[in-house]
Amino acid sequence: MSMVESAFAFEMLDISKRFGAVEALRDVSFAARPASIHALCGENGAGKSVLAGILAGVYRPDAGEIRIAGKPLSFSSPAVAVGAGVSMVFQESDLAPDLTVAENIFLGTERLMGTRFAHVLDGEAMNHETDELIDCYGFLLKPDTQVSELTPAKRQQVEILKALNRRAHILILDEPTASLSIRETQELFAIIRGLRNTGMTVVYVSYRLGDLQEIADEVTVLRDGARVFSGARSVINSDRMVRFMVGRDPGEIYPSGENHPGPVFFEAKDLSDRIGRVNRVRFSLRRGEIVGLAGLVGSGRSETAKLISGITRPVSGTMLIDGVPVRFHSPRQARKSKVAFVPDDRTWDGIVPTLSGAANLMLPNYSRFGMRFLIPPWRELRFAGRLGRLFHLGWPSPRTRGSELSAGTRRKLQVARRMVADVRLLILDEPTRSVDIESRRQIYDLMFRFARRGRTILLISSDLNELFGVTDRILVMRGGRVTGDLTTRTSTPEEVMRLAAVDE
Amino acid sequence: MSRYSRQLFPFCGLVFVFALWSVLVPEHFLAWRNLMNILRGASVTGIAAVGMTFVVIIGGIDLSIGAVLALSGMVSAMSMLFLSGAGVVEIGNGIYVPLSFMPMLAGTFFAVFAGALAGLLNGELVARLKVAPFLATLGSMLLFRGLSLLFNDGRPAVVSDYTWLDAGTVLGIPAAVLLFVFVLICGGFLLQYTTFGRYARALGSSPRTALYAGIDVVRLKILIYVLCGVLAGVAALVRMSRMGSANPSSAGIGLELDVIAAVLLGGASPSGGRGTMVGALIGVLLVAVLRNGMTLLDLSLYWQMVTVGALMLAAMAQDRFETLRIDPAKL
Numbered sequence: 001m002s003m004v005e006s007a008f009a010f011e012m013l014d015i016s017k018r019f020g021a022v023e024a025l026r027d028v029s030f031a032a033r034p035a036s037i038h039a040l041c042g043e044n045g046a047g048k049s050v051l052a053g054i055l056a057g058v059y060r061p062d063a064g065e066i067r068i069a070g071k072p073l074s075f076s077s078p079a080v081a082v083g084a085g086v087s088m089v090f091q092e093s094d095l096a097p098d099l100t101v102a103e104n105i106f107l108g109t110e111r112l113m114g115t116r117f118a119h120v121l122d123g124e125a126m127n128h129e130t131d132e133l134i135d136c137y138g139f140l141l142k143p144d145t146q147v148s149e150l151t152p153a154k155r156q157q158v159e160i161l162k163a164l165n166r167r168a169h170i171l172i173l174d175e176p177t178a179s180l181s182i183r184e185t186q187e188l189f190a191i192i193r194g195l196r197n198t199g200m201t202v203v204y205v206s207y208r209l210g211d212l213q214e215i216a217d218e219v220t221v222l223r224d225g226a227r228v229f230s231g232a233r234s235v236i237n238s239d240r241m242v243r244f245m246v247g248r249d250p251g252e253i254y255p256s257g258e259n260h261p262g263p264v265f266f267e268a269k270d271l272s273d274r275i276g277r278v279n280r281v282r283f284s285l286r287r288g289e290i291v292g293l294a295g296l297v298g299s300g301r302s303e304t305a306k307l308i309s310g311i312t313r314p315v316s317g318t319m320l321i322d323g324v325p326v327r328f329h330s331p332r333q334a335r336k337s338k339v340a341f342v343p344d345d346r347t348w349d350g351i352v353p354t355l356s357g358a359a360n361l362m363l364p365n366y367s368r369f370g371m372r373f374l375i376p377p378w379r380e381l382r383f384a385g386r387l388g389r390l391f392h393l394g395w396p397s398p399r400t401r402g403s404e405l406s407a408g409t410r411r412k413l414q415v416a417r418r419m420v421a422d423v424r425l426l427i428l429d430e431p432t433r434s435v436d437i438e439s440r441r442q443i444y445d446l447m448f449r450f451a452r453r454g455r456t457i458l459l460i461s462s463d464l465n466e467l468f469g470v471t472d473r474i475l476v477m478r479g480g481r482v483t484g485d486l487t488t489r490t491s492t493p494e495e496v497m498r499l500a501a502v503d504e
Numbered sequence: 505m506s507r508y509s510r511q512l513f514p515f516c517g518l519v520f521v522f523a524l525w526s527v528l529v530p531e532h533f534l535a536w537r538n539l540m541n542i543l544r545g546a547s548v549t550g551i552a553a554v555g556m557t558f559v560v561i562i563g564g565i566d567l568s569i570g571a572v573l574a575l576s577g578m579v580s581a582m583s584m585l586f587l588s589g590a591g592v593v594e595i596g597n598g599i600y601v602p603l604s605f606m607p608m609l610a611g612t613f614f615a616v617f618a619g620a621l622a623g624l625l626n627g628e629l630v631a632r633l634k635v636a637p638f639l640a641t642l643g644s645m646l647l648f649r650g651l652s653l654l655f656n657d658g659r660p661a662v663v664s665d666y667t668w669l670d671a672g673t674v675l676g677i678p679a680a681v682l683l684f685v686f687v688l689i690c691g692g693f694l695l696q697y698t699t700f701g702r703y704a705r706a707l708g709s710s711p712r713t714a715l716y717a718g719i720d721v722v723r724l725k726i727l728i729y730v731l732c733g734v735l736a737g738v739a740a741l742v743r744m745s746r747m748g749s750a751n752p753s754s755a756g757i758g759l760e761l762d763v764i765a766a767v768l769l770g771g772a773s774p775s776g777g778r779g780t781m782v783g784a785l786i787g788v789l790l791v792a793v794l795r796n797g798m799t800l801l802d803l804s805l806y807w808q809m810v811t812v813g814a815l816m817l818a819a820m821a822q823d824r825f826e827t828l829r830i831d832p833a834k835l
Binding site: 110 | 697698715719
């Protein structure tokens with residue numbers, strides 16, 4: 001079938017990819033044999049989705065080579081990759097909701113009825129072929145159902161059919177079981193195995209160790225943009241996989257010293273959000289405590305943070321501050337109760353690029369410094385200068401524009417400006433992601449000083465080393481629920497990973 | 505078919521309004537002449553609405569449609585007059601100039617051609633330069649209107665002999681109405697039975713999916729804006745036949761409002777992906793019948809504005825509620 005004989009369905013050799021200042025992949029090699037299910041796993045940010053995206057033609061590598069059945073190819077777009085037989089089923093659904101199942105499956109590859117000069121869509125033929133595909137794989141779908149009416153599991157089936165219709169022989173699935181029930185997951189696994197048995201190469205991108213244990217033939221583990229393991233699944237168990245994913249951290253960047261948390265002052269009881277990402281979450285926080293919130297992407301951590309800080313409203317459950325029930329209708333109200341939230345840098349670039357660093361720093365703090373309406377520039381600069389020194393912001397000057405500050409300074413600024421006012425609970429979402437080592441050390445230092453003053457921090461982080469270096473307690477979430485409440489000192493990264501990734 | 509489920513409510517609305525006027529002012533409303541007038545007037549809005557429906561389906565908007573109508577009208581009329589031997593004096597003073605067949609034919613093509621060029625400008629701005637459609641067509645609206653006024657120094661171009669689209673009838677049905685129906689059918693065919701229409705719906709529904717499926721999104725968007733311009737040109741011809749002239753200061757003024765209202769009321773969604781020709785028809789008729797009845801009841805133009813505006817807002821709110829229901833994360 002292929003011109004060049006090769007033992008591999010595809011090979012990716014020495015792939016490197018950089019996004020701005022962040023190195024997502026560094027000389028990564030990855031290959032899979034035909035008729036196999038090859039798992040690609042790693043923590044958040046390890047680079048697995050980027051690698052899969054490069055294979056699927058979504059990203060172009062900065063360096064390295066891709067070979068399909070021994071032939072070197074380069075993909076300028078996903079459509080080109082599809083032409084070479086590589087199809088990807090994305091985490092966020094890649095279907096047009098207002099079109100039907102058949103229309104989506106044939107999008108871009110429509111069957112036409114020709115007259116001499118005009119080609120018209122052959123709807124009947126496409127519906128018929130869709131029916132055949134559906135029967136062939138035993139799905140319960142109808143060609144003329146609108147996709148918007150389908151459940152996530154069924155939409156995924158449509159996407160798989162779409163790939164099959166395009167004659168894919170390499171199928172990439174990115175976190176396919178994220179929105180599936182246990183039963184739907186088993187159905188999916190049966191489908192995947194069936195595909196493999198007909199010769200398909202399946203690349204299964206996931207960090208759900210339970211899934212991988214069950215379905216994978218081979219496993220490749222990435223960490224921090226590099227490959228750390230590749231081999232048959234039978235030679236590696238959960239523990240070893242976790243150890244590969246977690247690794248060790250260089251140097252002493254975590255502050256030493258003990259934290260002595262005080263009494264409980266915040267409680268969440270059975271909190272649930274409207275869209276179902278947070279499911280009866282309960283936990284408590286003490287004064288002067290740094291509590292970590294661990295879990296995989298999609299486990300509901302950021303959504304929980306949004307509930308607590310007033311960005312979204314819970315549909316049920318209560319929150320208590322000092323024993324008094326509170327309801328936040330907006331972040332503004334939450335601030336009145338001294339709760340503040342710093343979102344992660346992917347969602348929101350919290351720095352206003354056109355304003356000065358000083359203005360950015362003072363933005364939530366003007367009234368605290370007696371500037372309710374008028375802002376005398378010299379006052380703003382004076383306070384900002386003082387705070388800049390206090391927090392070691394390291395900017396060229398308070399006057400420097402937001403857009404010209406370094407990433408590390410920006411992150412420090414965002415964290416520090418919330419520590420100025422009398423905030424009692426500060427929620428940080430991935431504060432040190434894509435920040436250099438020195439700035440990270442400084443942010444941890446800020447966090448410690450904050451806690452020493454009797455304030456509380458809830459730290460959402462995917463970096464297990466960070467969690468173990470900085471927190472007193474770690475809450476673990478999976479699938480919208482709190483699955484673990486561990487004392488950092490007496491726990492291990494493996495335990496956290498297990499609670500976050502493995503379905504019990 | 506759930507494809508037309510969004511048209512049910514507007515259709516009921518149309519039936520209701522029709523019935524209402526039939527009860528309140530039967531002698532005037534139900535007169536054959538009145539109904540024909542409604543249809544004739546609706547033809548202009550309707551032809552433009554077919555083009556606008558395509559634009560809305562891909563999630564865009566074309567505010568310049570009225571100005572394009574005026575511009576195409578002027579281009580068409582001026583060329584007809586010049587080619588018939590008229591001089592600047594006659595054109596400038598609105599003196600009657602007999603038009604021969606070939607100039608009229610040429611003028612007809614020029615209207616379509618001018619509309620296409622205007623649409624091309626809009627398309628390039630939106631698809632290649634990625635200017636927001638609202639802003640791009642707002643600017644081009646001014647540009648086109650200004651150009652149309654330049655042609656004859658703000659004065660209308662009188663083409664009294666060009667009446668075939670209005671006066672001509674086939675089996676008692678005005679030619680304009682037949683043209684409208686023809687355009688509707690072609691539009692519907694394009695939308696449902698060709699890759700062009702399929703890709704437009706996919707693009708509006710999920711731009712990323714369309715891109716990854718290998719669809720040439722830029723080309724598609726440009727073609728759709730060109731189509732809208734072309735249809736505005738065709739609508740200009742119908743109007744010219746009715747009025748016997750092309751008037752740059754009054755042609756198409758406020759047209760974009762009625763057209764957009766019609767398209768939205770017909771069930772097309774501003775967020776893209778949803779819209780049908782049937783909906784466009786219902787929407788156009790709804791607005792036309794509504795206005796007609798209100799005029800017959802001696803309700804001022806201002807009340808008409810309020811009503812159409814309120815209905816437009818209601819249609820938009822309804823669309824947002826539906827979108828939120830399907831995808832509550834889209835807050």
